[in-house]
Amino acid sequence: MNVEDMNASFSLSLREKVASLIRDVPDFPQAGVLYRDITPLLADGDTFSSLIKEFAQLYEGKIDAVAGLDARGFILASPIAAQLGVGMIAVRKAGSLPGPVIGTDYSLEYGTARFELHDFTVKKNQRILIVDDVLATGGTAGAAVQLIERAGADVAGLCFLLELKVLKGREGLLGDYDVQILCVL
Numbered sequence: 001m002n003v004e005d006m007n008a009s010f011s012l013s014l015r016e017k018v019a020s021l022i023r024d025v026p027d028f029p030q031a032g033v034l035y036r037d038i039t040p041l042l043a044d045g046d047t048f049s050s051l052i053k054e055f056a057q058l059y060e061g062k063i064d065a066v067a068g069l070d071a072r073g074f075i076l077a078s079p080i081a082a083q084l085g086v087g088m089i090a091v092r093k094a095g096s097l098p099g100p101v102i103g104t105d106y107s108l109e110y111g112t113a114r115f116e117l118h119d120f121t122v123k124k125n126q127r128i129l130i131v132d133d134v135l136a137t138g139g140t141a142g143a144a145v146q147l148i149e150r151a152g153a154d155v156a157g158l159c160f161l162l163e164l165k166v167l168k169g170r171e172g173l174l175g176d177y178d179v180q181i182l183c184v185l
Contacts (some may be wrong), residue, residue: 002092010054010182017047022162033110036162036185038133042075051182052076055131055159056083058180063156064126067091069144070115073132076161080131087129089121092146102150106143108136115143122151135160135181138172145173 021044023037042048055076067089068077074090081088093112101116101160122128130144135158145155157178163169165184173179 009058009180014047014050014054015042015183018051018055018161021047022172022183030110036119036134036164038072038075038161041161047101051161052083053146055080055180056181058159059157060084062127063129065128065153067128067130067148068142069130069132069140070096072134076133076159077131080129080159089117089148091115091117091130091147102147104143104146104150106139108139113140115140117146117147117151119147119151122148122153124152126153127156129156130158131160132158133161135163135169135179136167138167138169140173141169142172144166145175145177 018041021041023040025035025037027033028035062086063086065087066077066081068074068091070092080090092115094116097116097118102119103114103116105112105114128148130141130148132141135141141158148155155177157180158173159180161182163181163184170179
């Protein structure tokens with residue numbers, strides 16, 4: 001991982017520590033996919049705490065809620081929302097929320113999927129930060145943007161732990177959004 005290419009919004013020491021705690025798992029969940037395992041990072045309490053504090057500092061006073069993307073985005077979004085004293089909105093995989101829901105289909109690095117949202121958890125013109133662990137093709141994040149905007153809120157930014165640059169996920173995000181990424185791979 002090239003530390004110089006990483007976002008300067010975060011401290012160099014945090015970026016280096018987080019990068020050292022990401023584990024590559026080849027051929028998971030299927031052959032040809034390189035999975036980025038964040039569980040060693042989550043198990044390191046000091047680093048995880050520092051990560052949440054730095055993410056929260058970037059958005060203090062700028063957002064009204066945090067939207068976490070199913071499933072690993074929840075792990076990051078919930079403590080960021082708690083740190084900022086704002087609510088957390090769950091953007092879930094199809095069939096995970098009892099109706100009524102709004103939904104949208106999207107493409108993944110290795111298939112297709114659907115996201116759903118309880119639109120009654122989103123307030124009109126609310127400034128929402130979308131949080132996920134990895135920006136890959138941009139399909140997941142793009143679907144979340146569509147749902148948040150369809151529910152009547154404004155996307156105040158998107159925040160990711162990792163970006164898989166070779167997959168050009170930023171190009172998949174239609175619109176001019178503030179995108180913050182801790183580590184670029």
